[in-house]
Amino acid sequence: MRRILLWMASNRWLRYHIPRLGFARRAVLRFMPGEAPESALRAAADFKKDGIGVVFTRLGENITRIDEADEVAEQYLGLIARINAEGLDGEISVKLTQLGLDIDVDRTAAHVERLADRAGVFGKTLWIDMEGSAYTEKTVALYERVKAGHPNTGLCLQAYLRRTAADIQRLLPLEPAVRLVKGAYAEPATIAYQSRQEVDANFVALSVAMLEAAHSGRRIRIALGTHDVKLIEEVTRRADALGLPRKAFEVQMLYGIRSDEQRRLARDGYVVRDLVCYGAAWYPWYMRRLAERPANVIFALRQLLP
Numbered sequence: 001m002r003r004i005l006l007w008m009a010s011n012r013w014l015r016y017h018i019p020r021l022g023f024a025r026r027a028v029l030r031f032m033p034g035e036a037p038e039s040a041l042r043a044a045a046d047f048k049k050d051g052i053g054v055v056f057t058r059l060g061e062n063i064t065r066i067d068e069a070d071e072v073a074e075q076y077l078g079l080i081a082r083i084n085a086e087g088l089d090g091e092i093s094v095k096l097t098q099l100g101l102d103i104d105v106d107r108t109a110a111h112v113e114r115l116a117d118r119a120g121v122f123g124k125t126l127w128i129d130m131e132g133s134a135y136t137e138k139t140v141a142l143y144e145r146v147k148a149g150h151p152n153t154g155l156c157l158q159a160y161l162r163r164t165a166a167d168i169q170r171l172l173p174l175e176p177a178v179r180l181v182k183g184a185y186a187e188p189a190t191i192a193y194q195s196r197q198e199v200d201a202n203f204v205a206l207s208v209a210m211l212e213a214a215h216s217g218r219r220i221r222i223a224l225g226t227h228d229v230k231l232i233e234e235v236t237r238r239a240d241a242l243g244l245p246r247k248a249f250e251v252q253m254l255y256g257i258r259s260d261e262q263r264r265l266a267r268d269g270y271v272v273r274d275l276v277c278y279g280a281a282w283y284p285w286y287m288r289r290l291a292e293r294p295a296n297v298i299f300a301l302r303q304l305l306p
């Protein structure tokens with residue numbers, strides 16, 4: 001089921017037709033407050049009441065014309081201004097293929113730098129998402145390039161990739177901000193752990209490697225991008241054992257998933273951020289959410305009922 005849903009995520013015909021179906025549009029609202037940025041800003045204001053920060057993402061990937069990247073960057077610049085005008089605890093996270101990585105690497109880097117500059121004015125971090133493995137090396141390399149001049153940038157790394165342990169060691173001297181996730185794409189066994197046990201074990205090992213770096217005095221911002229509360233508890237135990245405070249790492253979850261746990265963790269003293277998406281290009285992203293939990297397909301199909 002997971003493979004089929006991930007195949008559907010990358011199918012161009014489906015990408016065009018499914019978002020036009022009313023039931024699909026209704027179903028996606030479980031994972032995003034709406035397509036307009038205003039919906040995301042309103043959600044952030046609600047999260048603020050519970051002491052939860054937000055990471056905003058405008059959905060979209062693999063643009064085919066470079067002027068689309070210019071438009072995306074402009075729109076993000078406007079959003080950063082609104083986040084701060086409205087006094088929200090909000091950061092943004094971008095996909096490099098939405099900023100032109102397939103077309104022009106230098107222009108993509110320039111966009112990232114411009115966005116990081118603007119976020120930095122407000123003391124905020126600009127996050128970079130990690131996409132499929134065809135982009136891993138290019139993304140890590142672009143992060144290295146941008147991080148040198150823009151300390152307020154962070155990168156997502158995927159625990160299912162065998163290379164990630166080495167990537168963390170490679171990035172540590174840069175004093176990185178890392179959002180560790182399990183990984184959302186279909187990757188072959190040659191480069192990625194396949195079983196849940198292996199991915200979870202690597203997630204803990206990578207988290208511990210980052211905690212140990214923090215413990216030894218390295219500056220590193222650690223974010224666990226997971227809804228897996230057992231893993232969060234395990235990492236908490238490891239941090240405790242090192243004598244690190246609860247705020248040595250933060251937890252990031254997606255809008256609409258384990259919302260009760262997000263609030264509970266915030267109450268228990270964890271730093272929590274909710275990643276809130278907006279934008280019309282939600283189809284491939286939504287299919288990856290279904291692939292993570294095929295039971296969600298039933299929920300989507302229920303929207304067919306009157």
Ligand SMILES: Cc1cc2nc3c(=O)[nH]c(=O)nc-3n(C[C@H](O)[C@H](O)[C@H](O)COP(=O)(O)OP(=O)(O)OC[C@H]3O[C@@H](n4cnc5c(N)ncnc54)[C@H](O)[C@@H]3O)c2cc1C
Pocket residue numbers: 128129130131156158181182183184185225226227228229252253254257258275288289290292293296
């Ligand atoms: C803040 C954030 C940013 C992310 N950024 C990226 C990125 O840049 N690149 C990337 O490849 N991946 C990204 N991901 C996705 C990530 O790779 C996983 O695919 C996703 O988080 C599901 O894995 P999990 O860690 O929650 O663990 P799982 O083992 O999949 O899930 C643990 C539990 O969480 C709940 N849960 C998980 N997913 C769902 C869902 N879709 N619907 C309902 N319940 C669910 C279930 O109760 C499940 O039992 C991001 C995830 C988060 C939270």
